[in-house]
Amino acid sequence: MFNFTPLLGAQSASTASQSLLEFDGGIKVLIDVGWDESFDVEKLKEIEKHVPTLSFILLTHATTAHLGAFAHCCKHFPLFTRIPVYATIPVVSLGRTLLQDLYASTPLASSIISTDALTESAYSYQSFMNGNNPNILLQAPIPDEIASYFSLINPLKYSQPHQPLPSPFSPPLSGLTITAYSAGHTLGGTIWHIQHGMESVVYAVDWNQAREHVLSGAAWLGGPGTGGSEVLEQLRRPTAMICSSKRSGLVTIAGQRNKRDEALLFMIRETVGKGGSVLIPSDSSARILELAYLLEETWQKEEIDTDGSSSLKNTRIYLASRTGGATMRYVRSMLEWMEEGIVKEFETASGAQEAQEQKRTRGHGASSKAEDDQAVRAPFDFKHITLLERKSKVSRMLAGTEPRVILASDTSLEWGFSKDAIKSLASDERNLIVLTERVGEKAGQEKGLGRYLWELWNEQSASARQESPSTAVVDPTGNQVVIQSVQVAPLEGNELPIYQQFLARQRQLQTTLQGDSSTALESSADVIDDRSESTSTTSEDSDIEHQGKALNTATTLQHARNRLGLSDAELGINVLIRRKNVYDYEVQGKKGREKIFPYVSKRRRADEFGDLIRPEEYIRADEEDHNTAAVLRDGSKKENAVGQKRKWDEVAVNADGARRMPNSAAKRRRDGDTQHGTAGDADSSESEPEDDPDKVDGPSKVILATETLELRCRISFVDFSGLHDRRTIQMLLPLIKPRKLILVAGEESETLDLAEECRKVLNAGASESTAVDVYTPTIGTVIDASVDTNAWTVKLSRNMVRKLHWQQVRGLGVVAITGRLEAAALDGPPKQEEDGAAKKKVKLETPAPGSEKEERLDTTPILDVVPQNTSTAHRSVAQPFHVGDMRLADLRKAMQAAGMTAEFRGEGTLVINGTVAVRKTRTGKIEVDGGAYGLADPRSTDNGTFFKVRRKIYESLAVVAGNA
Structure with missing residues (x-):
């Protein structure tokens, strides 16, 4: 199952791009968090609605149209920073500087609080403002915050298959794989390929096939060295292709x-x-x-x-x-x-600079200004x-x-x-x-x-x-x-109380509706409670963990402000690890988790190469003493101490002068900076703009005026957009051969015109049953672009799993089975009689009725073995068949390793020992032609070459039989 929904950028004059992809199993993928120059928060409502259900996010280009709202969502949408985000390294680095430039250049990027939001939160809004919007601004992220948000992005390289991690509130991804390919257009621009089961989706919005001064073309034809006659195998024949129609109707210059x-x-x-x-x-x-x-x-x-x-x-x-x-x-x-020419130019410049340095060190003295001007620059x-x-x-x-x-x-x-x-x-x-x-x-x-x-x-x-x-x-x-x-x-008069009521409403929503998982309010104490709660459950009589959701507005706000100053009664059993010199806790009359000593497991961050290296653990003693002395000399502000209050618009600062972030976010940022070598904080501070004399500290509003120019x-107009044109699409679509095509990211007229041209190109000579569907959705329209095959998800019973004999084909397990499909039981499995300890364990694991963590019933059908009394009637009579895709290059290596001569002659023909020819047709069929000379090898008393070649071919394929 695959559904596509354009949230922004479909048959619209706006350049903003937001797309939602839904796969089988409840997997939701958001591609791009674009914005336009209106900076209207209403255009982000759909993203905010889908945030609690997103699995991960992909970013394509470092432009405002593709990631302009990323920092806004991280700062103002609860749970958004807990969603894994993936992009190429240039998109991460250049996107950071783009948004820092954006927020430093215009106050409108902070976005104006909408009238509806003020009406909902401020009960006195109508009487104070008479329904007029005072244009109050939301709090804008500072450069350090923007750098921290981008440090959470997981960087990828081109042609690197990767299995993304799901968000904490996402279902399992079931082997979903993403791969980034070059899109041209921008540095690090990406064409995403998503593989999930039988769904192969190619997301190609804003790409350019032509090579430019700095950027190489899109990776459709494999890039340099591949001949450029065929599309990459990974991008060929996708079940659905999402392509942009932008610029397809403009006049282009011949010669480009x-x-x-x-x-x-x-x-x-x-x-x-x-x-x-x-x-x-x-x-x-x-x-x-x-x-x-x-x-x-x-x-x-x-x-x-x-x-x-x-x-x-x-x-x-x-x-x-x-x-x-x-x-x-x-x-x-x-x-x-x-582009390759840039790399060669850099190598030439590096060599010239080294030669110049050697010339200086040999006693020729310092170079003159004229020599510096003529020096080759990188x-x-x-x-x-x-x-x-x-x-x-x-x-x-x-x-x-x-x-x-x-x-x-x-x-x-x-x-x-x-x-x-x-x-x-x-x-x-x-x-x-x-x-x-x-x-x-x-x-x-x-x-x-x-x-x-x-x-x-x-x-x-x-x-x-x-x-x-x-x-x-x-x-x-x-x-x-x-x-x-x-x-x-600055705000004045009744505007400040309205703004305070709005902030109180937002804090209440983040704390009450979203629980303690809000990144804006999260602290290290909440992380401990969340981890403890996720690793254990309570009995149905335990209500301690749900007290926060029963608080009224005033109590909720007070709890949020004094979160680190909890009393011993509020801490409960956690007082043993949250308070110093506390060793006793009365458990008589307690239930569930309150009777067990608390334990917090520390997760070790590691990748396929082992534990992550932290530079602070290898710091020299003199450097450590210097840093410690600097901290003690500067001291810490009183308002940053535990339990102290701050103003609404102030940012908490720790002893090192860095912004206080949630424990998980800070750890991910530290690990990300260490692993990927990013220097977000340093660069953000160096590129931080000068102080604006008109800058307003604290809550502010904008006064909009007009002037005539x-x-x-x-x-004049010269097209430097670096986007594909209609001729390029008409040339590539017959080579890509998508089964379904979806056109987005263009205005209405050019999208509809391009759709007609694509239908003619893709369906030329095709029958009505094999015609390719071309969709032109509008904003918010759901397109069902699922693959046209009969595929279902089933669960295998334990008896069935024991009888399976897997065959490995290029890293995949293949097996043919014959079984009986049974409907899943609506009731849970019956509990068997167990000893007292097991009964107690089952009772403790029983969730409370009405609890949010109550497990949903699994209605997935079960495939079980065929009973013995009916196995004869239903026994499969199918002959064993071979599964796999054999490459002639691999067969050539195998025959040469076996002591035979193997060489390519002609196109797609492998000749072995000069007597046997092996050919592979376009449909994947293998033809072995040995003639009379291949049956008996005069140089060996063993079987002939023909039989040896056939045996090698069979060994490279998996033999599957339906006898399970």
Whole structure:
């Protein structure tokens, strides 16, 4: 069973992507936690609803459209941080810097509390505010929190099959396997392949088959060295393929990359030659790498030009992003994820730098500035691009009048330094704004500035009827656009009580409805209680563990604030391990767990290579003394002590100055940093933006205003989105051959048009019964894309398991059985008479009626052996058959190991001893042709070559017979 539900990004102008995949057994997989520039929390309601049932999460690209809401969900959704998340290493690193840039650039990323949420939580909201939303902001995650959230992600490499771990509230995954493949488009971008039973699902949203300067193409055709004529075997013939239809209706430049680059550089030369500046809005961590590399390479070539006629030599390039430095540091450490040419360029630069260092050490003295300028630089070690991370530097740069090229975040022009740049450059007709991709809409009928400029260019370029409309430059003189300005202000008047009531309501929901598993409220004391409760159960008369759910609102809030200051009565039997110098506890009259000495098992973190190494355990004595002295010298704040109070918007800090996290989260973060070498805290602190003088400490709100911007600068569009086009899809689909195709992530018109083209391509010459289904779901529509086979899940009885004789085929166990299917008993198994100790154990393990932990009845049917009196009538008469897939290359090695000559002749033909030919057809059938010469080998008195080859083939396959 496989169901697909697009939560966001289906037949919509919004670029946000959220998809829910459901498999047999209650397994739910969330792919992408995207957001758009509206930052509307209502678009995350579906994710919040499904959080308690998710098994794990997958992330595809380090863009706002694919992980923009990740930090918001981690901070404001209970249980979200307990769900395992998987992504490639570049997506983890670049996604961290992206969200740090986002939250530092716009207060709207914190999201405004909705009117419905305020109405539900604040009983006096209607009387105080008259139904008007005061635009109160939620608490935004700080850079250290964002780094901690991304350190919880499990990094993967390409083509690495992995069996993910389920969340604590997920059913078993039953051997589900995920594999990441290169998607192009962004660094570390992923095509996910999910295998569960007979379901083979390929999730390919936003991919690019063409190779670029920095990124290699998608892994459909196996990459370099495979010939590129066939699709990878793992991605071939999936039962369901989810593909994006974005950009399938746009006009592309013939020749793709070279003409695209030439068009951009021609516009830059023309604009700079006239004394104007060029603004290129882009994202801060994904596609900006391609643009920055192209401009740096072009300027480097222009510098070598000796005639001095180039207008680019004296033009400076600026990359404006609040986390640009951290992003480039990450990128320079991930060159193996890039195109092969980048790796060779890095090796050349490393060799040149080593030779230069040797030259210095041999007595030639320090190198001059001219030699340093001519030195070969490693990729993304910019010489001509200046990084701007502070708003003051950007303002100083924009105040100049000299020609310049500006790469600024973000593409939407709604946040980031690109919004400041367009305000400064829009009034000069010499300047040029180059849009690099089609921008999505914000919310409803509201269009952002980037979307408005793209539609303006699209209309005027289409009406001009130029030969190459995709490189047209339009003049928007006379057009005015209304842009939104945001100002942060502290809460005042009745707004503060409303905000406090909202926080109280959220804390009550997290504590009461979600129990003590909320990450925002969890502490080490709760982890101990949760572990003890998970390893033991109480009798039906024990109500101590359920007291928290009977508390009223005031008591719940007080319990949450003073969680570490519990009394001895509230601790119960745990007082023996939670209090010092306490050794006695009265158990008379107690029941269940209260009569057993508490024990907390410490789980050792290990992987397939053994225990994880913690650097703090190998620290030198002098370093340890230095760290201890620093802690004692700084001291600890009184408000951080146990039992002390803090304000709502303050973050708990421990003695080391780090944010207090839940015990499990802190441990996972420490283990993750140690294992994967991430430096989230260091990089986040180095790239942390300057203090904003307008920043408001404490609860705040936004004041939204509008201003009119008159457009006089020119506008153009060069497609640097790095996405597939319709021609690529039409070429690859006949090679991939999906059984069912689902199109998402595109606007309505282009999705429906592409669906018609795909039906023609996939169903050409096919009958109605074998036609491939093509689905175009809307947001929230559930698509049943299950494989069309008769497969069920059954349980094997103990008697059946004893009679099975398994055959191993490439790591899989295969057996043919004949049995009788029986319905599962609705009542539990009868209890047998046992001794007194066993009866007591059964009584203690009986859950209380109405308990949330009461086990559900298992209705899975049971396959049992056929009774002796009916086994003769139902005995299988099927002949034994062979199971497996033999490769000719493996057979060649086996025959050579047996002392025979084996070589390939022609296509798909293996000749052994010059007398026997083995062929493998496209359907997998093995043909052995020996003729008269293969039956008797004149060089041996043993059987002929033909029989030896046949015996080897049989040995490589599993013989399965239905005699169980």
